[in-house]
Amino acid sequence: MSKLKIHTFDEVLKISKKLGDKRKLLLGNGFSCAWNKDIFSYGALLDKARESKEFKEEAEIAAMFTEFDTKDFERIIKVLKDGSNNNWGQSLQLFNCYK
Secondary structure (H helix, E strand, O other): OOOOOOOOHHHHHHHHHHHHHHOOOOOOHHHHHHHOHHHHOHHHHHHHHHOOHHHHHOHHHHHHHHHOOOOOHHHHHHHHHHHHOOOHHHHHHHHHHOO
16 A cells, blocks of 8 residues: 655645646645634634624524534534434534533
8 A cells, every 4th residue: 555645845846847837735624723713713714704794693603603603613613514404303403402
């Protein structure tokens, strides 16, 4: 079984130069949080979302963060996703088990 080669940043820059103007860099939330948690932490993101018109119009979604006592968007998405795969009665039971 071959091992995956992990390139250094300099190696990646050299490889990506072949792409010309089409070079892009995608960084995950872990990097963003490490760089500036005051902007990219779940709490900061939730505070920013609460300022938006869309979030204010979706009272049920906003209430889920309070109900589950969380700022974790991924947890709320999981609850919604899991609930959408069940019927309404099961969804209510599922909602309660995440508390």
